[in-house]
Amino acid sequence: MSPIDQDELEVAYGVHRSDLMRLLLARTGNREEAEDLLQELWLRVKQNPAGPVLNGRAYLFRMAQNLVIDRLREQQRRMQRERRWSDTTTDFAAAGVEPVDQRRSAEEAILDREEIAALTSAIANLPEGARRAFELHKIQGLSHVEVASILGISRSGVEKHMAVAMKYLRRALMD
Template identity: 60%
Template sequence: MRGELLRFLVARTGNPAEAEDLLQELWLRIRDAAPGPVANGRAYLYRAAQNLILDRLREARRREARDKDWSDTQAETVPGDRVDPQPQALDALIGREDVEVLRAAIAQLPEGAGRAFRLHKLEGLPHAEVAARLGISRSGVEKHIAVAMAHLRRRLEN
C-alpha cells in the first residue's frame, strides 16, 4: 500500500522528495485522527493524500502572495532600491538598431516573398487569406514565406 500511495503522490507533485514528506505527513494525520468507522479504507487514504496535496498548493499560493505583497511594500518604502522600469540607454539604442536592421532586411526581400511575409507575419493574416489577396495558392504562400525567412535569417546572422 505504501508503494501505491507514494506513486500516487509522486505523479501529482512531480517531486519524489515532496511525495515522501507528504506520505509521512499522511501517516501522522491518520494515526492522530479519530475518523470513526471507515467504509472504504483505501479510498479514505487516497482522498486524505489528495487533500494534503491541495493543502500544500494553497499554502504555497498564500506564501507567494504574502511574499509579493511584502516585496511590493518594500519597493514603495525604499525608492532608491527599486529597479528602474525604463530600459537603459544602451539597451534602447541596441533595440532601435536591431529594428532598423530588420526593416532593411525586410525591404530587401524579393517582391512576392516580401508581400507574403508582410501580410502573414506583420499583419497576421492566415495563409489562406494571403493566398486569396495575392491570387496564388496556399503552397505558393508557404514557399514565399520560406524564402523570406531564409533571406531574413541570412541577413540577420551577419
Template identity: 60%
Template sequence: MEGGLETVYHSCRAELLRFLLARTGSAAEAEDILQDIWLRVGQGRSGPVANGRAYLYRVAQNLVLDRLREARRRAVREQGWMEMAAGVDLRHADPADPNADALAQMTEREEVARLASAIANLPAGARRAFQLHKLEGLSHDEVAQRLGISRSGVEKHMAVAMKYLRRALSED
C-alpha cells in the first residue's frame, strides 16, 4: 500500500466509518465495507492519487452502491424463487423495481426464468429436496423428516441438485 494513502486511510478511518454507518444503517456492514476499502486500497490497483481522502470516500461510496445492487439482485432472485414455489407464471411477472433500468429488469427476469427451468428439470428427489430447503427454508433435518429419508439422503439430493444447477446455468 502506498505510504501516503495508508496514512490518509488511518487518519480518516473513524470519519469513513461514520460515513458508512450513515449510509448502511448497520455498524457490522460499515465495518465490513471499511475492511473492503483497506483490502482494495492495499492491492495498489490505483495509480497516483492526487486527493487521498476524496479517493477513499469515492471507494466507500462505490462499495455501498455495489452492496445495494447486490441486495436488489438477491431480492429479485429470492422473489422469483418464492413466486416459482407459489406457482406464479414468471413470464407475466411485474418487474420488481419500476425505477430500475429496463436492461437490468430484462436480465433479472431472464435469470429467474433460466433458474426456474433448471430447477424444473432436476431429478424428482433432488428437485423436491431443493425446493423444501432453498425455497421453503427448511433445514436438512426437516427436509429429511418431510421426505421420509435420512439427513445423508437429503445432503446427497442437494449435492446432485447443486451440481446439476451449476452445470445447467453455466451452459447458458
C-alpha cells in the first residue's frame, strides 16, 4: 500500500466527516466542543501530515482521538492551575476583608448525596455487560485490554459496552 497524498487525505476527511463528528460527540458529550475539535482536525488536515499516511481513515480517527485527549489534558491543567490559585492563602486580616466560608452548605451536601444516589442507581440499572465493563474500567481502573480478558470478549466489545454505558448514564443523569 502506497502513502496517500494531501488531496486524498482531504477527500478522506470529507468522506468520513460525519463519522468523525459522531466519534467526537461521543467522546466529549458536547456538540459545540465536538464541532470545535472537528474544525481543529480540518485545520490540521490542511497542513501537511508529519509523515507518510497509509490509511487515511485510520489516520483521521487517530488524530481525532488525540485531539480529545489533548483537550482533556488542557482542561485538567487549567483546573489544577485554578485550584492552586484559589488555594493560595491570603492574609485576609491585613487586606481588611473577611474570608469566605469554605464549608459546604447543608443544601449542597443534600444535592451531592442525591447526585451520588442517582449515579449509583443508574450504574446498577445498566445492562449487565455494560455494567461489568464500566465497573472494571472506570471504578477498578483496568484498561480495555484487561477488561476484555476478564470478560472473555474482544477489546472492541469492551469499547461498545463502554459506549452503551456512557450513553445510558449521560441520559440517566440528564433526567
